[in-house]
Amino acid sequence: MTPRTFLSLIAMLALMAVPLSPATAQDAPVIDRSATGGATTLEDILLRQQGIKVDNTYRRDATGNPELAAPIQDQLGTLGGVSQSEDWQALRYNTADVTVSSRVPAAEVIMQDSGMAWQKFRSGPLLTYGGWLLAGMLGLLVLFYLVRGRIRIDGELSGRKILRFPAVERFAHWLLAGSFVVLGITGLIQLFGRYFIIPLIGHETYAPVAIAGKWVHNNVSWAFMVGLVLVTVFWIAHNIPNKHDLKWLAVGGGLFSKGVHPPAKKFNAGQKLIFWAVIVLGFSISASGLSLLFPFELPMFAVTFEKLNALGLPQLIGLGELPTTLAPHAEMQLAQLWHAIVAFLFIAIIFAHIYLGSVGMQGAFDAMGSGEVDEQWAKEHHGLWLAEVKAKSAKSATPAE
Amino acid sequence: MKSMWLAFLTIALVAVLADVGLDYAGFSSQDVTSSPSVRLD
Numbered sequence: 001m002t003p004r005t006f007l008s009l010i011a012m013l014a015l016m017a018v019p020l021s022p023a024t025a026q027d028a029p030v031i032d033r034s035a036t037g038g039a040t041t042l043e044d045i046l047l048r049q050q051g052i053k054v055d056n057t058y059r060r061d062a063t064g065n066p067e068l069a070a071p072i073q074d075q076l077g078t079l080g081g082v083s084q085s086e087d088w089q090a091l092r093y094n095t096a097d098v099t100v101s102s103r104v105p106a107a108e109v110i111m112q113d114s115g116m117a118w119q120k121f122r123s124g125p126l127l128t129y130g131g132w133l134l135a136g137m138l139g140l141l142v143l144f145y146l147v148r149g150r151i152r153i154d155g156e157l158s159g160r161k162i163l164r165f166p167a168v169e170r171f172a173h174w175l176l177a178g179s180f181v182v183l184g185i186t187g188l189i190q191l192f193g194r195y196f197i198i199p200l201i202g203h204e205t206y207a208p209v210a211i212a213g214k215w216v217h218n219n220v221s222w223a224f225m226v227g228l229v230l231v232t233v234f235w236i237a238h239n240i241p242n243k244h245d246l247k248w249l250a251v252g253g254g255l256f257s258k259g260v261h262p263p264a265k266k267f268n269a270g271q272k273l274i275f276w277a278v279i280v281l282g283f284s285i286s287a288s289g290l291s292l293l294f295p296f297e298l299p300m301f302a303v304t305f306e307k308l309n310a311l312g313l314p315q316l317i318g319l320g321e322l323p324t325t326l327a328p329h330a331e332m333q334l335a336q337l338w339h340a341i342v343a344f345l346f347i348a349i350i351f352a353h354i355y356l357g358s359v360g361m362q363g364a365f366d367a368m369g370s371g372e373v374d375e376q377w378a379k380e381h382h383g384l385w386l387a388e389v390k391a392k393s394a395k396s397a398t399p400a401e
Numbered sequence: 402m403k404s405m406w407l408a409f410l411t412i413a414l415v416a417v418l419a420d421v422g423l424d425y426a427g428f429s430s431q432d433v434t435s436s437p438s439v440r441l442d
């Protein structure tokens with residue numbers, strides 16, 4: 001995948017985080033503020049109470065003008081052309097020149113107003129929809145198991161083994177898979193702990209769990225990123241779509257009916273979908289994770305929004321232009337939400353993968369366990385691949401004259 | 402199955418190395434969030 005496709009995929013996914021960002025100036029009602037000399041009017045307040053967004057540039061930009069200051073000996077001259085409310089506005093909208101002795105990144109931000117919206121979304125819709133997504137996927141898999149049962153090898157086992165994945169590839173897979181499972185569990189503990197675990201075990205017991213979970217989550221992420229890169233390099237060539245994929249998809253891969261075995265090369269269309277989901281979601285979750293791991297150092301949403309605006313995507317779906325100036329804290333909040341949204345999608349997809357790679361299909365696990373599968377399994381699930389491998393080995397086995 | 406166990410071991414090893422390494426490279430919270438005038442440890 002080219003970097004551009006990758007970026008636009010991330011960008012497409014990023015659109016889902018948009019309802020959180022402040023509305024744009026274009027859809028705000030126009031208000032006459034001549035009666036207040038440009039300051040907030042009753043109409044502004046009433047609109048705000050109704051939850052209607054008002055373009056706030058009249059306040060945001062009203063930060064005084066030292067050029068127009070009264071002479072120092074005159075009344076109010078000591079203010080230097082900036083009234084107290086104008087000072088306040090500069091602080092409120094992060095345009096004041098603030099100096100702090102703390103070296104913490106973003107310490108000079110005195111106020112930011114997206115915290116409440118973030119916190120509400122995080123403890124509300126994110127948890128609710130995310131939780132139901134995972135529960136729904138588990139339910140579907142149970143249903144699939146009840147209806148279809150374990151997908152068995154239809155023919156007789158041949159007893160002949162064929163190498164499917166060499167040790168390095170299995171190593172890469174398990175580096176990715178092992179770290180993913182640990183990250184998934186510790187991540188969900190961090191997200192759901194306050195609401196579901198503290199009521200069960202109390203604050204005192206939860207605190208060390210949360211601290212350990214955070215350590216594990218932060219540090220295990222590196223193995224995940226290494227595994228992701230390795231898996232990408234090893235398998236990308238086998239995952240380019242081909243004409244067999246459509247046929248495979250047309251019969252649902254034979255997953256839903258006994259004795260149906262559409263031909264496939266090394267990976268079938270279903271596996272290719274899993275592979276590309278892993279790549280796209282994996283890189284996106286890594287990017288947002290790094291942004292969270294080094295707070296305020298790697299902001300990525302303002303730049304992404306700028307690119308999206310330039311492409312016209314948000315405008316196309318009626319969102320108007322996305323904000324391109326974000327407070328450092330807003331960047332962190334979006335990174336957190338994005339990280340969690342991607343994680344939920346990713347975990348749901350991987351549930352299905354784990355099911356099919358273990359209990360769901362007889363003989364599948366061997367491919368990642370010992371690395372060798374029975375030829376009959378290969379014939380049923382990856383017939384074209386088996387033929388390729390056999391042709392190759394027949395060639396190299398031809399005795400020299 | 403050996404590659405699987407080796408991978409799991411590697412995950413633990415990389416985690417410890419990442420933690421120690423990042424601390425060593427000056428990325429600990431206390432390093433990142435204090436000014437030069439603060440004496441650490």
Ligand code: HEM
Binds near residue numbers: 366367368
């Ligand atoms: C933890 C339980 C898991 C099990 C039992 C498992 C099992 C398997 C098996 C048996 C295969 C080979 C399928 C074949 O022979 O064609 C495979 C392939 C693969 N696995 Fe896993 N896996 C697990 C977790 C994961 C996770 C967490 C990820 C990614 C985050 C992942 C990513 C992949 C990818 C990209 C492939 C190649 C494409 C595919 O077969 O779908 N696996 N896995």
